[in-house]
Amino acid sequence: MRVRAPTDVGQSRWEIPDPRDADLDGVVGVGADLQPTTLVAAYRNGVFPWPHEGMPLPWFSPDPRAVFWVDDIHVSRSLRRTLRRSGWTTTVDVAFDDVVRACGTDRDDGTWITSEMAAAYRRLHDTGWAHSLEVWDGEDLVGGVYGVLVGGVFTGESMFHRSSDASKVALVDLCHRLEEAGASWLDAQVPTSHLRSMGAETWPRGLFLQRLAAVRDADVRPVADRLDVARLVAD
Numbered sequence: 470m471r472v473r474a475p476t477d478v479g480q481s482r483w484e485i486p487d488p489r490d491a492d493l494d495g496v497v498g499v500g501a502d503l504q505p506t507t508l509v510a511a512y513r514n515g516v517f518p519w520p521h522e523g524m525p526l527p528w529f530s531p532d533p534r535a536v537f538w539v540d541d542i543h544v545s546r547s548l549r550r551t552l553r554r555s556g557w558t559t560t561v562d563v564a565f566d567d568v569v570r571a572c573g574t575d576r577d578d579g580t581w582i583t584s585e586m587a588a589a590y591r592r593l594h595d596t597g598w599a600h601s602l603e604v605w606d607g608e609d610l611v612g613g614v615y616g617v618l619v620g621g622v623f624t625g626e627s628m629f630h631r632s633s634d635a636s637k638v639a640l641v642d643l644c645h646r647l648e649e650a651g652a653s654w655l656d657a658q659v660p661t662s663h664l665r666s667m668g669a670e671t672w673p674r675g676l677f678l679q680r681l682a683a684v685r686d687a688d689v690r691p692v693a694d695r696l697d698v699a700r701l702v703a704d
Contacts, residue, residue: 488530621684
């Protein structure tokens with residue numbers, strides 16, 4: 470079984486500014502709303518919302534952009550051991566709200582996932598555009614990632630873990646499912662040392678937008694079945 474195809478949400482009432490005109494911080498514009506029409510139009514143009522306290526909602530298109538080739542994510546020796554021995558399984562879209570909630574609460578550095586943002590991505594999930602990948606230890610949710618799938622590109626919004634390596638397992642499993650479905654790369658948004666340690670590249674904004682335009686209408690729908698993570702190191 471594969472994830473559902475996204476529904477046509479219609480045309481946004483807002484004109485998404487050209488991301489190539491972003492300021493030095495990557496801000497494209499502020500304001501608008503978080504309706505599915507707005508979010509889909511933004512992601513199709515390489516733009517995403519990132520709330521900051523005390524100011525109207527800002528929309529970003531970072532330069533450079535963090536990207537993973539889905540067939541070349543780095544799996545360390547310790548992570549390989551976790552994949553082989555943990556007995557964990559993964560699913561897609563089984564516990565979307567739980568994953569978003571955990572991404573907003575299971576961290577010590579605060580969160581930008583406000584109740585308004587969580588509700589917005591739930592609406593996007595209901596229309597088939599936003600998805601979650603869950604990592605399970607038996608019946609316990611121990612990690613996950615959620616984001617937005619636009620054609621052949623999944624934009625990861627946030628990850629969480631309750632067991633060591635669980636968020637890394639989520640990312641590796643997601644890349645594998647995307648590769649199997651025909652995708653080539655995953656958008657990880659803002660570069661960090663953690664992402665680079667797992668093999669993320671940085672692309673100039675212009676290159677990112679060019680490659681996004683080439684695949685945003687592709688029909689890429691990953692398998693959603695429950696799968697053992699040990700398959701990822703079966704070789």
